Amino acid sequence: MRPEPPPKAKPIEKEKDCILFSNSPIEDVNHAKSFWKSLTLQPPLESRLVSADIRQRLRIATPPNKPPKKTRRSTTTWEETKTAVFLHNAYQQDKKEVKQKYRQLMLQREAALNLLHKQRLERLQKELISLPYKPAQKTFDNKIEEDYISDELE
Known part of the structure; x- marks a missing residue:
């Protein structure tokens, strides 16, 4: 179906x-x-009656005989300074800790490289000791050349 x-x-x-x-x-x-x-297109922004992008009212003007208000500084300047000093000290402490961490990593890396270098030197010394007792290595290329020369002479 x-x-x-x-x-x-x-x-x-x-x-x-x-x-x-x-x-x-x-x-x-x-x-x-x-x-x-x-x-469908919306009408242009200017032709709308209400829009979030356009301020609908202007600020209220101050009377001409009054001077503008002066804003008082907050009384927390001592607290702000104290906080800023504390944050600066905390930042410096963190910076020191990171520097110490990298220094320790550098020392560990140097120790590992020194150990590898020492082991390599020991291996080379052992190879030099056993070098006179190793049989001479024959290369494959020399054997082919000898066979070729002997065939030509016959």
Whole structure:
């Protein structure tokens, strides 16, 4: 049994919606309508009555005979200074700890490199001791040249 094809959309009048779908499923027609309706443009910002971007009211002007208010400094200047000094000291302490950590890593790396160098020197000394007792290595190339020369002489 075959599933039934989706129902066909009815042709839409050109004058009414200016969109014509023939032999299209209703779902496609509905999706297309919602898409084109979402593309309608909003009026320009200047022509709107209320907007979040534009200030709706101006500040209230101060009377001309009153001088402008002077803002008083807060009384927390001592506390602010104390906090700033504390934060600066904490930052310096953190900086020292990081520097110490990197110094320890550098010393560990140097110790590892020194150990590798020492082990390499010991290995080379052992190889030098056993060098006179090793058999001479014959190369494959020399044997081929000797066979070639002997064949030519015969």
